[in-house]
Amino acid sequence: MQNLMQHFEIIQKTPTLYALHVSIETLFNTLHHLRYQSDFITLSQLTCTDWIEEERFELGYMLTNLERNCNLMVKCFIGRDDVTVASVVTLFPQAEVMERELHEMFGVGFEGNDTLYDFALEDWQDLPPMRREFDTLAYVQSHYDFRDGRDDNLDVKEQIKIRKAAAKSAKEAQGGA
Amino acid sequence: MEEGFNAYRQSLESEEQSIKSTQSVVEQAIAWFRAHSMFVLAYGTGCGAIEMPPTFTSRYDIERLGVVGVATPRQADILIVSGYCSPKTLKRVIRSYEQMSDPKYIIGLGSCTINGGMYWDSYNTIKKLDDFLPVDMYVNGCMPRPEALIEGFVKLQEKIRLNSSEAGYIKYRDNYAHYRANQERLFGAQVAPSYEENFAGMN
Ligand code: SF4
Numbered sequence: 001m002q003n004l005m006q007h008f009e010i011i012q013k014t015p016t017l018y019a020l021h022v023s024i025e026t027l028f029n030t031l032h033h034l035r036y037q038s039d040f041i042t043l044s045q046l047t048c049t050d051w052i053e054e055e056r057f058e059l060g061y062m063l064t065n066l067e068r069n070c071n072l073m074v075k076c077f078i079g080r081d082d083v084t085v086a087s088v089v090t091l092f093p094q095a096e097v098m099e100r101e102l103h104e105m106f107g108v109g110f111e112g113n114d115t116l117y118d119f120a121l122e123d124w125q126d127l128p129p130m131r132r133e134f135d136t137l138a139y140v141q142s143h144y145d146f147r148d149g150r151d152d153n154l155d156v157k158e159q160i161k162i163r164k165a166a167a168k169s170a171k172e173a174q175g176g177a
Numbered sequence: 178m179e180e181g182f183n184a185y186r187q188s189l190e191s192e193e194q195s196i197k198s199t200q201s202v203v204e205q206a207i208a209w210f211r212a213h214s215m216f217v218l219a220y221g222t223g224c225g226a227i228e229m230p231p232t233f234t235s236r237y238d239i240e241r242l243g244v245v246g247v248a249t250p251r252q253a254d255i256l257i258v259s260g261y262c263s264p265k266t267l268k269r270v271i272r273s274y275e276q277m278s279d280p281k282y283i284i285g286l287g288s289c290t291i292n293g294g295m296y297w298d299s300y301n302t303i304k305k306l307d308d309f310l311p312v313d314m315y316v317n318g319c320m321p322r323p324e325a326l327i328e329g330f331v332k333l334q335e336k337i338r339l340n341s342s343e344a345g346y347i348k349y350r351d352n353y354a355h356y357r358a359n360q361e362r363l364f365g366a367q368v369a370p371s372y373e374e375n376f377a378g379m380n
Contacts, residue, residue, distance in 0.1 A: 122265045144304045147292040
């Protein structure tokens, strides 16, 4: 790790978690280096964050090393629309299914991964559902029927408070008597 | 008004009387056999499925009621839809249900099958199972304990013994157009082939 820190701008977050920001051009080469020249052999997570205000996504590759005592998060900002990133299936075979999920949930393309077809959602016509401009509630209301009785939407917290206070005072009254 | 065990026994006896007055002996026997040999398709959707292994194994041992798990829909009498159902799952559930042979019953396990449960605003789960399939018995709770599921089975046994025309598979046959329309609306072009021709020669 010390060695790596001399070559990359790695920030230490916790004793076992490090973070590294790279640009989209150097993403694949950095991961390649970490995989083969360093001992980060496991890709344990592949995440995507939607920063809609800044109009960009942030990909996060969580790598774990051979001794399992250190995690490195390689982060990369990408555009929100029609972006394609080089797939890392050749480096980490398990990335195949992770990339497939991100493609379905955010619409990120991965070049070199040929499994980017339907995953959990079959025949999905709408926006990828994890993008923040996707209006979940409107989608649900237009696609599913609700059972009556769910729509009253009462704030039960107040009721619970009142009930608890009543029970408490009743108990106290009993104890006093 | 009697209470406790006597009241329970009396209610059982009066029910027995009503069964006896409406069914012939052979019908009674068939209904009794049916109610005590319920074969459940070993299949689970959603998190409620995790309560099924304890129900079926030694702790709660539901086999004493004649409930056994089987591996294929062709041998099963009961389908437990044990929780939330995404459209993708529901397609498989409907296909499994249609492959089962009559008489067949559905138990909806958990709040999710009733009204969406905690997934009421999820883009990928259905909210009312009985729009798509005829549910015979709902067991509510999130998630229901095995005791609740057993209670559901016992209630279902009573229902089977009454041998009413309210049974789900008869409803499905009679109102197929309604269920089919709902399925088509949800699945669009991906809906399974129609099941209607299989009803020919029945009734
Ligand atoms: S009712 Fe609760 S336990 Fe059952 S599937 Fe839904 S969320 Fe899971």
